Amino acid sequence: MFMRLNFTRLFAATLLTAAVLCHTIAIAATNPPAFIEKLTYSALETLGDQAIGEKERYSKFHALLSDNVDMPRVGRFVLGANWRKADTAQQAEFQKLYKDYLISAYAGRLKDYTRAKIRIKNTTGVGKNEYLVSSQVTNPNNPEPVSVDWRLRESEDKLLVLDMTIEGISMALTQRSEFASIIQKNGGDINALLARMRSSAGAVSDGEQVSIAN
Amino acid sequence: MIDLKLTMRGGTFSAAAALAVGVLFSLPSVAQETATPESGYTDVNDPFEPMNRAIFSFNLGFDKIILRPTALAYRAVLPAPARESATNFLDNLESPVIFLNDLLQAKPRRAANTLARFSINTVIGFFGFFDPAEDMGLARHDEDFAQTLGAWGVSPGPYLVLPLLGPLPPRDTIGFVADIFTDPMTYILREHRTANLALYGVDLVNEREQVIEEFDELEKTSVDYYAAIRSLYRQRMNDLIRDGEPDMDNLPSFDDDEISDTP
Numbered sequence: 001m002f003m004r005l006n007f008t009r010l011f012a013a014t015l016l017t018a019a020v021l022c023h024t025i026a027i028a029a030t031n032p033p034a035f036i037e038k039l040t041y042s043a044l045e046t047l048g049d050q051a052i053g054e055k056e057r058y059s060k061f062h063a064l065l066s067d068n069v070d071m072p073r074v075g076r077f078v079l080g081a082n083w084r085k086a087d088t089a090q091q092a093e094f095q096k097l098y099k100d101y102l103i104s105a106y107a108g109r110l111k112d113y114t115r116a117k118i119r120i121k122n123t124t125g126v127g128k129n130e131y132l133v134s135s136q137v138t139n140p141n142n143p144e145p146v147s148v149d150w151r152l153r154e155s156e157d158k159l160l161v162l163d164m165t166i167e168g169i170s171m172a173l174t175q176r177s178e179f180a181s182i183i184q185k186n187g188g189d190i191n192a193l194l195a196r197m198r199s200s201a202g203a204v205s206d207g208e209q210v211s212i213a214n
Numbered sequence: 215m216i217d218l219k220l221t222m223r224g225g226t227f228s229a230a231a232a233l234a235v236g237v238l239f240s241l242p243s244v245a246q247e248t249a250t251p252e253s254g255y256t257d258v259n260d261p262f263e264p265m266n267r268a269i270f271s272f273n274l275g276f277d278k279i280i281l282r283p284t285a286l287a288y289r290a291v292l293p294a295p296a297r298e299s300a301t302n303f304l305d306n307l308e309s310p311v312i313f314l315n316d317l318l319q320a321k322p323r324r325a326a327n328t329l330a331r332f333s334i335n336t337v338i339g340f341f342g343f344f345d346p347a348e349d350m351g352l353a354r355h356d357e358d359f360a361q362t363l364g365a366w367g368v369s370p371g372p373y374l375v376l377p378l379l380g381p382l383p384p385r386d387t388i389g390f391v392a393d394i395f396t397d398p399m400t401y402i403l404r405e406h407r408t409a410n411l412a413l414y415g416v417d418l419v420n421e422r423e424q425v426i427e428e429f430d431e432l433e434k435t436s437v438d439y440y441a442a443i444r445s446l447y448r449q450r451m452n453d454l455i456r457d458g459e460p461d462m463d464n465l466p467s468f469d470d471d472e473i474s475d476t477p
Contacts, residue, residue, distance in 0.1 A: 073470075124462065165460070167450065173449065174449070181258075182441070196437045
């Protein structure tokens with residue numbers, strides 16, 4: 001009888017341990033700070049890799065963005081109210097151009113940061129499925145650390161980047177403001193923005209310039 | 215990195231001009247609540263946009279022809295450690311204004327930090343040319359009267375670009391003028407106008423030097439540089455007012471049904 005009770009307990013304890021372990025693993029699968037550390041490491045490594053050509057760098061960076069940034073959602077956000085005014089063809093072209101635009105804009109801005117170190121400060125939950133990861137980025141040639149906050153969204157046990165805020169300046173909000181302004185200046189014509197993006201992204205999609213944004 | 219507070223610190227003429235503009239647009243109304251995302255990020259609130267764009271172009275021209283080349287020359291002539299000492303010295307001179315605004319915002323810890331930094335750096339740091347306080351764990355922070363007004367809940371008012379001074383909405387214009395009047399250097403150098411102007415000049419060039427690459431990249435990659443700077447200025451001011459704490463209650467929503475209609 002005693003023996004049996006112990007076995008039951010032991011069994012229950014094992015089950016409980018297993019459950020806790022599984023839960024921990026499930027959490028670890030979407031570990032926001034680790035995700036950011038890995039992502040920034042891969043991005044800076046890709047940008048600083050001397051062994052690969054510009055074309056390969058572009059395709060690697062492209063893949064990194066597609067896998068880790070919620071591009072369709074961010075694209076809809078930065079177009080704001082104009083997203084709903086755009087027709088399907090315009091929406092599709094915008095999404096394609098936006099990716100190239102991001103690569104050309106950020107590959108250039110980040111190229112001085114290839115030897116930077118990132119330190120995660122804290123992670124805060126936002127709503128039911130989002131996180132804000134606060135970090136400090138230190139560059140060897142600048143003593144002042146830069147504070148960078150990452151907005152992440154969790155979906156189907158996968159984390160994706162929504163926004164990056166540098167010293168309080170959100171990239172998504174800044175782009176939304178710029179895009180809205182250029183469309184408004186042209187009497188609400190979304191094609192004006194698309195034309196502007198086409199010309200700045202052209203060089204990048206040809207794989208000619210990644211580190212030198214144009 | 216992106217220090218957008220590229221404001222020139224004064225000169226009698228600019229102070230008078232700024233004051234006139236401040237009066238012209240009257241005191242900004244005290245907001246019922248602190249900044250909403252609309253006031254800070256999304257709402258354009260730029261009724262003088264055509265005029266602002268014209269002044270912005272003028273300022274860009276001034277930057278291209280005079281300021282940026284001077285900053286490049288400054289970089290070429292002074293080695294990095296010397297520039298760092300210059301930054302330390304100029305930062306240390308700002309301590310009285312920072313201290314006053316720490317107090318006005320009822321932040322005794324930050325006030326104590328500023329006071330300790332000023333004492334240590336002036337004495338041990340050889341009149342502020344070095345920053346031993348930083349090594350003692352006393353990190354520098356920034357404050358001014360525009361931030362104090364923001365912390366008190368004053369909304370910035372319409373976006374405004376001033377000649378040579380850059381983005382300065384009414385709240386920040388008033389802050390800028392108040393900073394000049396509360397800066398002891400204004401009185402210490404009262405009899406030495408040239409020295410005072412030279413100090414402002416060096417400060418401006420020194421600040422510009424630190425952001426050469428950032429602004430080059432930004433201009434190159436912007437689809438609308440004016441709109442980018444306008445958005446950046448507001449976001450940066452709000453961040454400074456919150457002392458760098460993320461505004462968790464006013465984060466923009468990325469949910470499709472909530473994506474704002476205002477640009």
